[in-house]
Amino acid sequence: MDKIDQGEKVSIFYFKLEEMDLYILISYELDTKKKKVGLNRLFLCAEKELINKYIKRFNLASSLLEVQDFEEQILTNLEQAINDYFSGKNVDLYEKVQELNVEIDLKKMFNSEFSYNVIKALLEIKNGEYTTYSHIGNKINSKAYRAIGNVLKNNPVPLIIPCHRVIRKDGKIGGFMGIEGNGWETDLKKKMLMIEGISPN
DNA sequence: CCCTTTGAAACAG
DNA sequence: CTGTTTCAAAGGG
Numbered sequence: 001m002d003k004i005d006q007g008e009k010v011s012i013f014y015f016k017l018e019e020m021d022l023y024i025l026i027s028y029e030l031d032t033k034k035k036k037v038g039l040n041r042l043f044l045c046a047e048k049e050l051i052n053k054y055i056k057r058f059n060l061a062s063s064l065l066e067v068q069d070f071e072e073q074i075l076t077n078l079e080q081a082i083n084d085y086f087s088g089k090n091v092d093l094y095e096k097v098q099e100l101n102v103e104i105d106l107k108k109m110f111n112s113e114f115s116y117n118v119i120k121a122l123l124e125i126k127n128g129e130y131t132t133y134s135h136i137g138n139k140i141n142s143k144a145y146r147a148i149g150n151v152l153k154n155n156p157v158p159l160i161i162p163c164h165r166v167i168r169k170d171g172k173i174g175g176f177m178g179i180e181g182n183g184w185e186t187d188l189k190k191k192m193l194m195i196e197g198i199s200p201n
Numbered sequence: 202c203c204c205t206t207t208g209a210a211a212c213a214g
Numbered sequence: 215c216t217g218t219t220t221c222a223a224a225g226g227g
Contacts, residue, residue: 112222114222115222115223132210133209133210133211134210134211137210137211142220142221143211143219143220144210145208145210145211145220145221146209146211146220147208147220147223148210149208149209149210150207150208150223150224151222151223152209153208153209163209166209168209169210169211170210173209174210175209176209177209178209180209181209185209189209
């Protein structure tokens with residue numbers, strides 16, 4: 001685990017998944033009083049080079065920093081939980097993350113009423129279940145299916161907030177992390193659904 | 202402000 | 215498969 005400074009408040013760290021060649025980069029803020037980690041963003045990519053580019057693009061310093069004890073513990077647990085999930089253990093990452101003192105500020109992440117409602121409806125879909133864009137629309141009383149897709153596309157924390165559980169009503173897999181069609185992104189979405197016991201076409 | 206454009210979609214044909 | 219419908223959000227006058 002390498003922690004890297006991103007200025008005053010925000011830190012990032014990254015790791016490689018054990019089960020596959022994917023890298024995960026997480027940005028977060030510390031709450032030293034509550035001894036919690038506030039999750040800002042989770043970024044997935046298939047090549048380590050992209051992580052380096054990402055760091056440079058956001059003008060991040062590459063020097064390693066002191067990591068506080070509670071912080072190290074939380075981040076290690078988080079990394080472990082994500083690896084457990086991909087190794088097929090039955091973990092619901094959104095629920096797990098709360099146990100680990102990782103906070104997700106939904107109102108800050110989804111600051112319009114519409115996007116907040118979309119995410120609230122999504123979070124009712126538990127591990128082992130799936131839903132469709134139109135079903136979410138029904139729940140929040142909206143026919144703006146494509147707008148719902150936009151909210152999910154802009155999910156700052158994929159894997160954790162389970163946008164992968166939303167597929168198209170016609171049975172197709174739909175997009176993932178902004179990407180439609182073939183690519184490692186949709187393969188990953190399929191894989192996660194299979195881990196959760198769902199086999200989409 | 203108002204107008205236009207743009208969507209990990211859905212539907213009808 | 216191909217239009218058409220749909221409406222929230224973002225961007226440009």
